[in-house]
Amino acid sequence: xxxxxxxxxxxxxxxxxxxxxxxxxxxxxxxxxxxxxxxxxxxxxxxxxxxxxxxxxxxxxxxxxxxxxxxxxxxxxxxxxxxxxxxxxxxxxxxxxxxxxxxxxxxxxxxxxxxxxxxxxxxxxxxxxxxxxxxxxxxxxxxxxxxxxxxxxxxxxxxxxxxxxxxxxxxxxxxxxxxxxxxxxxxxxxxxxxxxxxxxxxxxxxxxxxxxxxxxxxxxxxxxxxxxxxxxxxxxxxxxxxxxxxxxxxxxxxxxxxxxxxxxxxxxxxxxxxxxxxxxxxxxxxxxxxxxxxxxxxxxxxxxxxxxxxxxxxxxxxxxxxxxxxxxxxxxxxxxxxxxxxxxxxxxxxxxxxxxxxxxxxxxxxxxxxxxxxxxxxxxxxxxxxxxxxxxxxxxxxxxxxxxxxxxxxxxxxxxxxxxxxxxxxxxxxxxxxxxxx
Numbered sequence: 021x022x023x024x025x026x027x028x029x030x031x032x033x034x035x036x037x038x039x040x041x042x043x044x045x046x047x048x049x050x051x052x053x054x055x056x057x058x059x060x061x062x063x064x065x066x067x068x069x070x071x072x073x074x075x076x077x078x079x080x081x082x083x084x085x086x087x088x089x090x091x092x093x094x095x096x097x098x099x100x101x102x103x104x105x106x107x108x109x110x111x112x113x114x115x116x117x118x119x120x121x122x123x124x125x126x127x128x129x130x131x132x133x134x135x136x137x138x139x140x141x142x143x144x145x146x147x148x149x150x151x152x153x154x155x156x157x158x159x160x161x162x163x164x165x166x167x168x169x170x171x172x173x174x175x176x177x178x179x180x181x182x183x184x185x186x187x188x189x190x191x192x193x194x195x196x197x198x199x200x201x202x203x204x205x206x207x208x209x210x211x212x213x214x215x216x217x218x219x220x221x222x223x224x225x226x227x228x229x230x231x232x233x234x235x236x237x238x239x240x241x242x243x244x245x246x247x248x249x250x251x252x253x254x255x256x257x258x259x260x261x262x263x264x265x266x267x268x269x270x271x272x273x274x275x276x277x278x279x280x281x282x283x284x285x286x287x288x289x290x291x292x293x294x295x296x297x298x299x300x301x302x303x304x305x306x307x308x309x310x311x312x313x314x315x316x317x318x319x320x321x322x323x324x325x326x327x328x329x330x331x332x333x334x335x336x337x338x339x340x341x342x343x344x345x346x347x348x349x350x351x352x353x354x355x356x357x358x359x360x361x362x363x364x365x366x367x368x369x370x371x372x373x374x375x376x377x378x379x380x381x382x383x384x385x386x387x388x389x390x391x392x393x394x395x396x397x398x399x400x401x402x403x404x405x406x407x408x409x410x411x412x413x414x415x416x417x418x419x420x421x422x423x424x425x426x427x428x429x430x431x432x433x434x435x436x437x438x439x440x441x442x443x444x445x446x447x448x449x450x451x452x453x454x455x456x457x458x
Contacts, residue, residue: 075315087310090318099250099310103299111145117248120183123151126198127189128158152178160346163193163233171201185210191217192224199230203245213247216256218268222309225250227317237410238338254302267352269387272305275312278329281429291386328433332422333359339407343399356389365445369438371425393453400455404446
C-alpha cells in the first residue's frame with residue numbers, strides 16, 4: 021500500500037527538546053594520514069583491505085565494495101557500494117539487515133516513480149516481510165516537523181512495533197528525516213539507508229546524524245542514530261540531474277582537503293570523468309569517500325572534535341542556505357561557496373599557501389560548483405554573523421570553524437582565529453550582493 025503525503029501549512033503540535041552536549045575544543049588539529057599502500061589479502065574471490073591508510077576495513081568484490089563502520093557495543097555496520105548488483109545479491113544483502121517482519125519504505129515523490137517499486141519488490145521477495153510504503157514531498161523545504169509527524173503517523177497507523185525497520189530511500193533529506201523518525205519512534209527502531217544521490221552516498225547516509233530543520237537553523241532538531249546498513253546502488257545516479265551530481269561532488273572534494281591529499285590529487289585528474297558518470301570512477305570516488313567517513317565516525321561518533329572537521333565550509337554554507345531561503349541553493353552548492361570562503365579566510369591568515377587557495381577554487385570550478393554569491397543574493401555581513409552564531413559548533417558562546425592549515429590534507433577545528441579575517445572574508449563575498457529586501 022502506497023501512502024502519499026502532501027506538505028500542509030500550520031503549526032505542528034509537537035515539542036521536542038534535545039540537548040546536545042559537545043566537548044569544548046579550542047583548537048583541534050588534524051594531520052594527513054600516512055599514504056602507505058594498502059595491504060591486501062585474497063580471500064577466494066574476495067579482497068580485503070586490512071588496516072589501510074584510511075583506518076578502516078574494506079572488502080572488494082567484482083561488482084561491489086563493502087566498507088565497515090566500526091562502532092562499539094556490537095553496532096558495526098556495512099556500507100555496500102555497487103555498480104551492478106544481481107537481484108539475488110541485492111535481496112540477500114538488504115533482507116539480512118531486517119530483524120523483524122515489518123518494513124516501511126519512505127521516499128519522496130521524485131524518487132518514487134523511478135525506484136520505489138524496485139525496492140519494494142526486493143524487500144517483499146520470498147514473502148517473509150510485510151512491506152508498506154510512504155511517499156512524502158521532495159525538497160529541503162519539506163525537511164520539517166510536519167513531514168516528520170506524517171512519518172510517525174504512518175508508523176502508528178500501520179501498527180509498527182519495536183522490531184520494525186524503516187527504509188530511507190532517497191537523498192539526504194529523506195535519510196535525515198527517516199533516521200530521526202526511527203530514532204524517536206517507540207524510543208528507537210532500526211532503519212536502513214538507501215541513498216540515491218552522491219551527497220547522501222558519500223556523506224549524510226553514513227554516521228548516524230539524523231534530524232529536521234528549524235526556521236531558525238538547519239538540522240537543529242535531531243539525534244545520533246546509526247543505521248543497520250547503507251546500501252548504495254550507483255545505478256541510481258543515472259537519473260540524477262547534473263546539478264545534483266555536481267552538488268554531491270563538493271563533499272567528495274572535502275575529504276581530500278581535510279585528510280586525504282592523495283585523493284585530492286586523484287580528483288583533480290578524474291572529476292571530468294566523474295561528471296560524465298563513468299561507473300568505475302564513481303564507484304572509486306564513493307568508496308574512498310565512505311572509507312574516510314567511516315574512519316572518522318569510528319574515532320569520534322558523537323562529534324566531540326575530529327568529526328567536526330567533516331563540516332569544512334558548512335558553517336558559512338549553512339548560513340547561506342538558511343539566509344537565502346531553503347531550496348534556493350542545493351546543500352552542496354552552498355557548501356562549495358562556504359569552502360571557498362574557508363579557503364580564502366585560511367589564506368588571508370597565512371595558514372595555507374596562495375597556490376593551495378588557487379587549487380581549491382580551480383577544482384570547485386572544474387566541478388561546475390559556485391565559488392561566489394550572485395548579485396541578487398540577500399546575504400550581508402549581519403545575516404552571516406547572526407546565522408553563524410547559532411551554528412551547532414558554537415560552544416560556550418564561542419564560534420568555532422573548520423579551517424585549512426599547513427599542507428594539503430591538514431585542517432584545524434578551532435575558535436582561535438583572527439575574527440577580522442573572518443569579517444573581511446564575509447565582506448569580500450557579499451560586496452556585490454543586494455542584501456535583504458527593505
